[in-house]
Every structure is written in structure tokens, then in C-alpha cells.
Amino acid sequence: MECAGKGRGTRCTGPATRRCGRCGAVAYCSVSHQIAHWSDHKGECERLEEQMKHVDLLNDFPFTFSREVTAQVCEKQETRCSFLTKRGIHCVGMWMYECFCGASVASSDTSRLMKGWNLSNNLCPCRGPLSPIPKQLCSWKDYYEWRCIPLHSPVALLLHWPLTIYHAIQLAAARDLIPEFCFMNQILKGPEKELLELAVFGELHALFPDVQVHIELVGPAIPQYRDGERIDLYSYAHCTETDCICRSSSENFSPCVLTGETSVVTLRLRAGYYHDRYRHIVKDSFPHLIIAPNAGIAAFMSWLPTIELIKEINVPAIFSDYCEEASHLATSYISTLTGCPPTIPIQLNPFRQPMAVEDTALFLPCYSNCFLFGM
Structure with missing residues (x-):
């Protein structure tokens, strides 16, 4: 962790x-850097003190490996690489972007669609659910029990993407921000590592049965040569079992035109910032909901025209960030720009990724999609 007073005049x-x-x-x-930084830190110190009281809640997951991926990662007794290696999924397929050493390899391979879990069928949701979805899933434990997945399975490390979408839609629906739907058009902003994990969005079939979901993935990390690309997910990501029913089903990932006879999750890639691509997006259909994962709103000035546009078009938007402090800074920024308080206050996402981020700027545990808030 870097010194919070770094750059305060002396090395x-x-x-x-x-x-x-x-x-x-x-x-x-040093003491001198702490004293020099106090003028900046005093405004946040009490707030961070309150946030530090919630560390146990942030680290509370139901998995058998929970301590391994929370406290032990924060204390540098465990790493993402070591955790994935023990389970035979280090730098493999959809898991490639889940550690630093895989990220450099993955960044040059975003054109290839990773189709499988690289896990046996008892450890992953490669088929449809055995029972209808409960009225509402409220935790990872609820989800794992419904999908009959054992709590030692690591699939939540990837499934936090579709489950965060599910939870965001539940939050928006509970506040009547979106209508009852048989078709859901969403905007998912800022995809990066998700480009190698697109197959996990097939789980939206189970989360929204009989619903046709269209997702526009918009962000500068999308290569220009993939701009406008459409991917139709008709089923679930595969397991490793050659005789599993997931292998005998029709091709899971196809560019075919939807016939209307089956539900489909459609992904369309858009290179660039949302405010620049908005006119192209609405030519196809108007969004019901904008979801911006790990937005970093307070850190990037490029959010200014996007926030102004979202306010103008009056589409509900739900954002996530890695920690409560980042979410606080973001909501303050949004409120200053819009003159309105958040429509959805800052709250812990029960479907945050259950592995702590390594080498964070604060001693607060950080998780991908950790906190949610909305405008």
C-alpha cells in the first residue's frame, strides 16, 4: 500500500x-507525511472510521473458501493466482482475466469467445435450473442452493456479473423505476475483463426465464474492430464433461437472427463512451435501465457528459464501485451535477465478487461490484 501522503513535498x-x-x-x-496529509484527510477520517467498522460485514460470504479470499488476500497470505491455481483454473478460459498475470495475455485475445467453465458439471451452472427461480434471491447462499451448486465451487467469482445485473433490476423494479417487462433492454457501461467472460451472461436465462434480454456493452475498452458486434446466447456456458446435456444442446453462442421461438440473451458491443454512442444505441431500441459496474465516477472526468445525458433522457441508472468511500465520492459528484439526491442510496451488493481486490489504496476491503447506488 502506498503512503497516503506521497508527493507531499518530500520523498x-x-x-x-x-x-x-x-x-x-x-x-x-512517516510522521511528517501524516502531518502534511492531515489537511486532506481530516474531512474523510471520521467517515472512513465508520466504514472500517463494517469490515466483517464486507467479508461475510457463505463459501467454504471465504477466509481464503477475504482476510488472507488482504493480509497477503493468499493471492488470486494461488487460489485459482489450487482449483486448476489459473489463466484458463474465462478465468484468464481474474489475476494480474493472466490480464496481459487476455488483453490481446478479446476477439475469442470463451465458452466454458473449465469445471465439472457438479460445480457450475451449465444447465437450466431444476426448480423455478424463487420470488427473490437475496444472497449467494440463496443462489447456490437454488442452482444446486456446492459452496466450495468458485463460480461466484465470475457470476457476480449477471447476478449484479439481476440485483440491480430488482432494486429498480422495487422503486417502480422500470416497468414490468417481457423484454429488457439494458446498457452495461465500461466492459473490460467482461469481454473474456461474456458466456457467464448466459445465466440470465435462468434469472429471467421467458424474458428476452438485450444488453448493450459500451466502453472505450472495446476494440474498434468489434464495434457493433452482436452475440446471441441461447444457453449456458459449458462444463468439462463430454457426456453432459449441455454438450448435446444446440450451439450456445450463435450469430443467428432470433426467431422468436426461444428466449435469448443478446449482447451488442459498442466502442467508445456512452454519451458519444447514445444516438447509435437508441436507433435499435431505447434502454430501460443503465448499469455501470465499477464505475469510478469520481476518478474520471469522462463521466461528466454521461451523467448529464442520463439526467436529460431520464433513464434510471445504477452504478457500482469497489468500496463505500468511492461510492460516497461518486454520489456526491452526481448530486452536485444533477441537484438531486440518489434515487437508490449506497448499499452493499449481496452479489459482489467474493474475492478481495489486491493492493488497494485503503485498508478497507474492496470487491468488484461491492456497493450499489443509483440516479
């Missing part, structure tokens, strides 16, 4: 081992 004298005695969320290399 850091060593590692950041001196934590703030009040909040415990930031650390410094």
Missing part, C-alpha cells in the same frame, strides 16, 4: 506502515 522514507490512529484506513511512511 517517502520507506513503506507505509504507520496507520492513522483514528480511522485505521490509511497509512503513512
Whole structure:
């Protein structure tokens, strides 16, 4: 972790081992840097102190490997690489972007659609559910029980993408921000690692049965040569079993035109920023809901025209971020721009990715899609 007072006139004298005695969320290399940083830190210290009280809640997952991917990752006793290696999924297929050493390889391979879990069928949702979806799934435990997946399966590390969409839609529907639907058109902004994990969105078949879901994935990380590409997901990502029913079903990923005889999850890739691509997107259909995962709103000035556009078109938008502090800064920024408080206040996402982010700027545990809020 870097010294919070880095760049305050003098060079850091060593590692950041001196934590703030009040909040415990930031650390410094020396007393002098801590004193120099106080003018900035004093406005956030009390808020971070309150957030640090919720660490146990942030780390609360039902999996058999929960401590391994929370406290042990934060304490550097475990890494993403070591966790994935133990399960035979390190730098493999859809899992390639889940650690730093796979990211460099994956970045040059985004044109290839990864179709499988690289897991046996008892560990992954490669087929339809055995029972109808409950009225509402409220936790990873609910989801795993419904899909008959054992709690030692690591699939939640990828399934947080469709499950976060599911939860965001539930939040929007509960506040009457979106109508009852038999067709759902969503905008998913800022895809990066999701480009190698698109097959996991096939799980939306189970989460929204008999619903045709259309998702526009919009972001500058999409290569120009893939701009406008359409991917139809008719089923689920495959397991490794050659005799599994998932292998005998029709081709899961097809560019074929939808016939209307089966539900389909349609993904369309759009290169660029949402405010620049908006006119192209609405030529096909108007969005019901905008979802921006791990948005980093307070960190990127490119959000300014997008927030203004979302307010103008009056489409509900739900954002996520890695920690509560980032979400607080984002909602303050949005409220300043729009003059309105959040329509959905900051709240913990029960379907956040259950593996802590390594090497974060704060001692607060951070998770992909950790907190949700909306406008």
C-alpha cells in the first residue's frame, strides 16, 4: 500500500506502515507525511472510521473458501493466482482475466469467445435450473442452493456479473423505476475483463426465464474492430464433461437472427463512451435501465457528459464501485451535477465478487461490484 501522503513535498522514507490512529484506513511512511496529509484527510477520517467498522460485514460470504479470499488476500497470505491455481483454473478460459498475470495475455485475445467453465458439471451452472427461480434471491447462499451448486465451487467469482445485473433490476423494479417487462433492454457501461467472460451472461436465462434480454456493452475498452458486434446466447456456458446435456444442446453462442421461438440473451458491443454512442444505441431500441459496474465516477472526468445525458433522457441508472468511500465520492459528484439526491442510496451488493481486490489504496476491503447506488 502506498503512503497516503506521497508527493507531499518530500520523498517517502520507506513503506507505509504507520496507520492513522483514528480511522485505521490509511497509512503513512512517516510522521511528517501524516502531518502534511492531515489537511486532506481530516474531512474523510471520521467517515472512513465508520466504514472500517463494517469490515466483517464486507467479508461475510457463505463459501467454504471465504477466509481464503477475504482476510488472507488482504493480509497477503493468499493471492488470486494461488487460489485459482489450487482449483486448476489459473489463466484458463474465462478465468484468464481474474489475476494480474493472466490480464496481459487476455488483453490481446478479446476477439475469442470463451465458452466454458473449465469445471465439472457438479460445480457450475451449465444447465437450466431444476426448480423455478424463487420470488427473490437475496444472497449467494440463496443462489447456490437454488442452482444446486456446492459452496466450495468458485463460480461466484465470475457470476457476480449477471447476478449484479439481476440485483440491480430488482432494486429498480422495487422503486417502480422500470416497468414490468417481457423484454429488457439494458446498457452495461465500461466492459473490460467482461469481454473474456461474456458466456457467464448466459445465466440470465435462468434469472429471467421467458424474458428476452438485450444488453448493450459500451466502453472505450472495446476494440474498434468489434464495434457493433452482436452475440446471441441461447444457453449456458459449458462444463468439462463430454457426456453432459449441455454438450448435446444446440450451439450456445450463435450469430443467428432470433426467431422468436426461444428466449435469448443478446449482447451488442459498442466502442467508445456512452454519451458519444447514445444516438447509435437508441436507433435499435431505447434502454430501460443503465448499469455501470465499477464505475469510478469520481476518478474520471469522462463521466461528466454521461451523467448529464442520463439526467436529460431520464433513464434510471445504477452504478457500482469497489468500496463505500468511492461510492460516497461518486454520489456526491452526481448530486452536485444533477441537484438531486440518489434515487437508490449506497448499499452493499449481496452479489459482489467474493474475492478481495489486491493492493488497494485503503485498508478497507474492496470487491468488484461491492456497493450499489443509483440516479
